[in-house]
Amino acid sequence: MNRILKKQVLAPGIKLFNVENKDIAEKVLPGQFVVIRAYEQGERIPLTVADVDKNKKFITLIFQEVGQSTFYFGSLKEGDEISDVAGPLGKPSEIECFGTCVCIGGGIGIAPVYPVIKALKNKGNKVISIIGARTEELLILEKEVKQFSDELYITTDDASYGKEGRVSNELSRLIKEGMKIDRVIAIGPGIMMKTIAEITEPCKIKTIVSLNPIMVDGTGMCGACRVEVGGETKFACVDGPEFDAHLVNFDLLMKRQRMYTIEEKESLGSLEKNKKLFKSK
Amino acid sequence: MAKPILKKVPISEQCPEERIKNFNEVPYGYVPGEAMKEAKRCLQCKNAPCITGCPVEIDIPGFIKAIGDGNFNDSIKILKEKTVLPAVCGRVCPQEEQCEKVCTLAKIGEPVAIGRLERFSSEWEAQQKTTDIPKTPKSTGKRVAVVGSGPAGLTIAGDLAMLGHNVVIFEALHQPGGVLIYGIPEFRLPKAIVEREIEYIKKLGVQIITSFVVGKTKTIEELLKEFDAIFVAAGAGLPWFMNIPGENYNGIYSANEYLTRANLMKAYLFPEWDTPIIKGKRVAIIGGGNVAMDSARTALRLGAEHSMIIYRRSENEMPARLEEIIHAKEEGIEFHFLTLPVQYYADYLGWVNNMECIKMELGEPDSSGRRQPISIKDSNFKIPVDVVIVAIGNSPNPLITTTTPGIEISKKGTIKINEKTGETSKPRVYAGGDVATGAATVILAMGTARIAAKSIHNLLQNK
Numbered sequence: 001m002n003r004i005l006k007k008q009v010l011a012p013g014i015k016l017f018n019v020e021n022k023d024i025a026e027k028v029l030p031g032q033f034v035v036i037r038a039y040e041q042g043e044r045i046p047l048t049v050a051d052v053d054k055n056k057k058f059i060t061l062i063f064q065e066v067g068q069s070t071f072y073f074g075s076l077k078e079g080d081e082i083s084d085v086a087g088p089l090g091k092p093s094e095i096e097c098f099g100t101c102v103c104i105g106g107g108i109g110i111a112p113v114y115p116v117i118k119a120l121k122n123k124g125n126k127v128i129s130i131i132g133a134r135t136e137e138l139l140i141l142e143k144e145v146k147q148f149s150d151e152l153y154i155t156t157d158d159a160s161y162g163k164e165g166r167v168s169n170e171l172s173r174l175i176k177e178g179m180k181i182d183r184v185i186a187i188g189p190g191i192m193m194k195t196i197a198e199i200t201e202p203c204k205i206k207t208i209v210s211l212n213p214i215m216v217d218g219t220g221m222c223g224a225c226r227v228e229v230g231g232e233t234k235f236a237c238v239d240g241p242e243f244d245a246h247l248v249n250f251d252l253l254m255k256r257q258r259m260y261t262i263e264e265k266e267s268l269g270s271l272e273k274n275k276k277l278f279k280s281k
Numbered sequence: 282m283a284k285p286i287l288k289k290v291p292i293s294e295q296c297p298e299e300r301i302k303n304f305n306e307v308p309y310g311y312v313p314g315e316a317m318k319e320a321k322r323c324l325q326c327k328n329a330p331c332i333t334g335c336p337v338e339i340d341i342p343g344f345i346k347a348i349g350d351g352n353f354n355d356s357i358k359i360l361k362e363k364t365v366l367p368a369v370c371g372r373v374c375p376q377e378e379q380c381e382k383v384c385t386l387a388k389i390g391e392p393v394a395i396g397r398l399e400r401f402s403s404e405w406e407a408q409q410k411t412t413d414i415p416k417t418p419k420s421t422g423k424r425v426a427v428v429g430s431g432p433a434g435l436t437i438a439g440d441l442a443m444l445g446h447n448v449v450i451f452e453a454l455h456q457p458g459g460v461l462i463y464g465i466p467e468f469r470l471p472k473a474i475v476e477r478e479i480e481y482i483k484k485l486g487v488q489i490i491t492s493f494v495v496g497k498t499k500t501i502e503e504l505l506k507e508f509d510a511i512f513v514a515a516g517a518g519l520p521w522f523m524n525i526p527g528e529n530y531n532g533i534y535s536a537n538e539y540l541t542r543a544n545l546m547k548a549y550l551f552p553e554w555d556t557p558i559i560k561g562k563r564v565a566i567i568g569g570g571n572v573a574m575d576s577a578r579t580a581l582r583l584g585a586e587h588s589m590i591i592y593r594r595s596e597n598e599m600p601a602r603l604e605e606i607i608h609a610k611e612e613g614i615e616f617h618f619l620t621l622p623v624q625y626y627a628d629y630l631g632w633v634n635n636m637e638c639i640k641m642e643l644g645e646p647d648s649s650g651r652r653q654p655i656s657i658k659d660s661n662f663k664i665p666v667d668v669v670i671v672a673i674g675n676s677p678n679p680l681i682t683t684t685t686p687g688i689e690i691s692k693k694g695t696i697k698i699n700e701k702t703g704e705t706s707k708p709r710v711y712a713g714g715d716v717a718t719g720a721a722t723v724i725l726a727m728g729t730a731r732i733a734a735k736s737i738h739n740l741l742q743n744k
Contacts, residue, residue, distance in 0.1 A: 041555055044455070068552070086492035216556075220678050220679070223522070224534075228529060238679075256531060260559075267552045
């Protein structure tokens, strides 16, 4: 179980694993996540399931190497087993025929928005996708997203590919051009989701975001992932991860995401020492 | 008959100044001579009040007599007839509320140190090269699923395996043991000991599947198709917060998160282990139970200069085990009684830096029988803090109850059971431990599991 059937480097520091796990593949729905632990000393890492095998044998996980645990995870090879994969966790996305849906993915956020795009399209929605990255080589899943989108717009911060600027600019443009939008789904960095919520709120467009606070167990046991929605405290792992963007306190989310900045630096210091160890694996 | 000895044989411990710098266990335990001397204090009462004081009815005079006679192997055998977790119970049971409370010697002096003797037997066994594995009977072919691998789950798994049933435990976390692993700290219950007890249960033929979240990976309904009976012992995993302003600032933890990071994820070994924890200098722990004491003493070991228990009632009402309070005081934990937090303040980056409290006084007894704390008007004051740990209790995690049609729950969110049988409102589904009783002790959880084991065995025999 949890054997890596396929490993692919999608972009520098962004990797894709197909992980054998029949139980989870049979159950998982768009929007749900798993918690993985790559090795004994590793952190528990929440990852949205990006895709499922049609024969329900494996799930696809896409992740960015940012710290010690994800770096080690990325050093695993095809045929290796991941020591722990728990899930599927969280509530699935609401997939209905809403009409015209704009699906927005920023950076690594393209991976979790992809299964929502696919499901909304298969349900009969008109799907407009906007995906963006800092630069061309960090843009992932373009081909996959295109396959399930009626229209696709791409942005990069440095104008190396698609339009220069942010994904939120494209959304503003579509609204300004008079597109009738029934629903927006946005997944990406906190500041991106906040900006999008600020754009759609005055237009009264229902907007859903998938929040990515720090988590530990992912089953409602610890409360590390506390977020504020409509003035109430919610646990993103069991009450979410998707919430109504117009009710989310994004400033609190972003502050809480930075809780371990100092420790992360310290950990990366010891990561440098351990890189040799990972490479030899 | 010799005159009774009124005092317990003292147990040696790491001194407070040293132990607050490490995570090693606090008491060292009896050596054989001390254990035999203490065992001989036992009056071997014919009516054995201690047995009735034990939720799992251990033959206490029996195992103590074996120790007194130097037959340590017999003593552990007698213990294991009734408990699969002697090394755990010897350390974390509130003996002063149970077996030792009703000990005849307690009427005239100190009771027999039953907990320390139980611990001694288990330690003696661990030091032997081999552990006796009792022969399990021929398989009945019946399959039982146990949800959760904490004290209740491990107990029922052991009991049912000894009756020849095929038991599979499903654990949501990556390591089995439940609260024994994620909750109780290393210095109170070394994890190697828990792992040893779990190995013993596996040797009885029990299979443990980790990272399997019942209610998500598979539901109870789905498991009922594969198993003849199910025992739900998923614990009380949902942490309570006070819902006061500022409670989501950085640096404010639930005790569950704080202890899970420190114990299960070994954050005290960061950065060798990857999971971090905020090491506060001025740490406030809200609550007065064992979990609060564990959190306060963990904070101290992580380098806190002030580790403060903030409790809204007085010392007399504190629910923590006596030994934990004594150890906490010896280590320099500061106690602020009759104090209730009402609001938190933070710096511009969102880090908690102050806690506003209000003074309380005790009024008439409430439904728990304890005098109710009442706030004193205009007594507000601030305490500077950089980490806060909220340890005011837990309720059952709704992951299972919300995905199991036909299972009745109480207003508190616990699964309703018939206390005499452990049966829930759903056929073939039983429950025990904190998920049924609400947050309680290890040994009470084990007691409910014992009851359910008997009725599941009856069900399977008649099927």
